[in-house]
Amino acid sequence: METMIMGFIFLPMLLMQCFMAALAMSQTNLTTDQYALLQFKAYVTSDPLNIMSSNWSSSATSICNWVGVSCGAFHSRVTALDLPNMNLTGSLPPHLGNLSFLVSINLSGNSFNGRLPPELGKLQRLKFMDLSFNFLNGSIPDEIWLLSKLEIFKLGSNHLTGTISRNIGSLTKLRRIYIGHTKIGGEIPEEIGNLHNLEKLSVENASLSGLIPPNIFNISSLRGIYLYTNNLSGTLPVDLCYHLPNLEELDLSENQLNGSIPSSISRCKKLQQ
Numbered sequence: 001m002e003t004m005i006m007g008f009i010f011l012p013m014l015l016m017q018c019f020m021a022a023l024a025m026s027q028t029n030l031t032t033d034q035y036a037l038l039q040f041k042a043y044v045t046s047d048p049l050n051i052m053s054s055n056w057s058s059s060a061t062s063i064c065n066w067v068g069v070s071c072g073a074f075h076s077r078v079t080a081l082d083l084p085n086m087n088l089t090g091s092l093p094p095h096l097g098n099l100s101f102l103v104s105i106n107l108s109g110n111s112f113n114g115r116l117p118p119e120l121g122k123l124q125r126l127k128f129m130d131l132s133f134n135f136l137n138g139s140i141p142d143e144i145w146l147l148s149k150l151e152i153f154k155l156g157s158n159h160l161t162g163t164i165s166r167n168i169g170s171l172t173k174l175r176r177i178y179i180g181h182t183k184i185g186g187e188i189p190e191e192i193g194n195l196h197n198l199e200k201l202s203v204e205n206a207s208l209s210g211l212i213p214p215n216i217f218n219i220s221s222l223r224g225i226y227l228y229t230n231n232l233s234g235t236l237p238v239d240l241c242y243h244l245p246n247l248e249e250l251d252l253s254e255n256q257l258n259g260s261i262p263s264s265i266s267r268c269k270k271l272q273q
Contacts, residue, residue: 032098032100033063033077033078033098033099033101034058034063035095035098036078036093036095036096036098036099037056037063037066037069037078037081037099038056038058039093039095040081040092040093040095040096041056042093043090043091043092043093044088044089044090045089045090046087046088046089046090046111047086047087047088047089048087049086049087051067051068051083051086051088052067054067055067062076063078064076064078067083068081068082068083068086069081070082070104072101075101077100077101078099078101078102079101079102079103079104080102080103080104080105080106081096081099081102081104081105081106081107082104082105082106083106083107083110084106084107084108084109084110084130085108085109085110086109086110087110087111088107088110088111088112089110089111089112089113090111090112090113091112091113091114091115092107092112092114092116092117092120092131092136093117094117094118094119095119096117096119096120096123097117097118097119097120097121097122097123098119098122099123100122100123100124100125101125102123102125102126103125103126103127103128104126104127104128104129105123105126105128105129105130105131106128106130107130107131107134108130108131108132108133108134108154109132109133109134110133110134111134111135112131112134112135112136113134113135113136113137114136114137114138115136115137115138116131116136116138116140116141116144116155116160117141118141118142118143118144119143120141120143120144120147121141121142121143121144121146121147122143123147124147124148124149125149126147126149126150127149127150127151127152127173128150128151128152129147129150129152129153129154129155130152130154131154131155131158132154132155132156132157132158132178133156133157133158134157134158135158135159136155136158136159136160137158137159137160137161138160138161138162139160139161139162139163140155140160140162140165140179140184142165142167145165145167145168145170145171146167146170147171148170148171148172148173149173150171150173150174151173151174151175151176151197152174152175152176153171153174153176153177153178153179154176154177154178154179155178155179155182156178156179156180156181156182156202157180157181157182158181158182159182159183160179160182160183160184161182161183161184161185162184162185162186163184163185163186163187164179164184164186164188164189164192164203165189166189166191167191168189168191168192168195169189169191169192169193169194169195170194171195172194172195172196172197173197174195174197174198175197175198175199175200175221176198176199176200176202177198177200177201177202177203178200178202179202179203179206180202180203180204180205180206180226181204181205181206182205182206183206183207184203184206184207184208185206185207185208185209186207186208186209186210187208187209187210187211188203188208188210188212188213188216188227188232189213190213190215192213192215192216193213193215193216193218193219195219196219196220196221197221198219198221198222199221199222199223199224199246200222200223200224200225200226201216201222201224201225201226201227202224202226203226203227203230204226204227204228204229204230204251205228205229205230206229206230207230207231208227208230208231208232209230209231209232209233210232210233210234211232211233211234212227212232212234212236212252214237217237217239217240217241217242217243217244218243219243219244220243220244220245220246221246222244222246222247223246223247223248223249223270224247224248224249224250225247225249225250225251225252226249226251227251227252227255228251228252228253228254228255229253229254229255230254230255231255231256232252232255232256232257233255233256233257233258234257234258235257235258235259236252236257236259236261236262237262238262238264239262239264240262240264240265240267240268241262241264241265241266241267241268241271242264242267244267244268245268245269245270246270247268247270247271248270248271248272249271249272250268250271
């Protein structure tokens with residue numbers, strides 16, 4: 001009987017300790033996310049629409065109510081940072097890599113400059129990244145090419161340089177990649193053939209050179225291939241459309257390609273003229 005009484009006393013105490021520990025952990029995580037966002041705000045040098053000054057404050061409402069910020073329903077961690085077309089100017093801080101629950105980031109159509117912080121590669125839950133139409137420069141850090149859950153990857157219309165990493169082959173969930181209208185050069189790595197879920201490949205108006213890997217034309221999920229205005233060379237494979245039943249758009253114009261258009265092009269039944 002005494003043992004049972006002690007058990008009834010001990011159990012509520014244990015549950016209370018677990019609750020307090022979980023609460024403390026939640027507050028720590030929230031503080032981490034809040035600090036990361038405040039650092040992002042500090043790196044913004046111009047906010048003409050007063051997006052952040054209106055409610056991005058440590059003394060204001062919960063960060064989950066800040067403009068452009070979304071949180072998970074259960075853990076109250078930041079899951080999305082969406083501030084497209086807000087006329088923001090500044091650079092991207094490494095602290096963004098501490099938003100460990102981030103699934104989506106959209107800062108497109110602003111005036112962010114500087115280099116992409118390698119710390120973005122810590123966002124292992126990230127599925128959607130759109131930083132297009134900014135003034136970012138430098139190469140894409142190797143760490144970003146290892147974000148294995150990425151589905152949408154848009155860094156086009158920036159001043160980016162460097163090459164496409166062979167690590168792109170690890171982005172097996174990727175559905176759309178847009179890194180066109182940049183200065184990205186070098187050859188297209190063969191590893192791109194591993195992207196069996198890829199629907200749109202856009203690296204147009206860049207500085208690509210060399211041959212187009214033939215295994216690109218084996219990705220049956222592809223609906224659009226945009227590689228125009230580069231320095232690509234060689235010939236198109238004879239079996240060009242043998243494995244592209246869903247292809248709707250193909251633009252390889254303004255390159256250094258030679259040879260004739262394969263007759264197999266007629267197999268791409270959905271191709272728009």
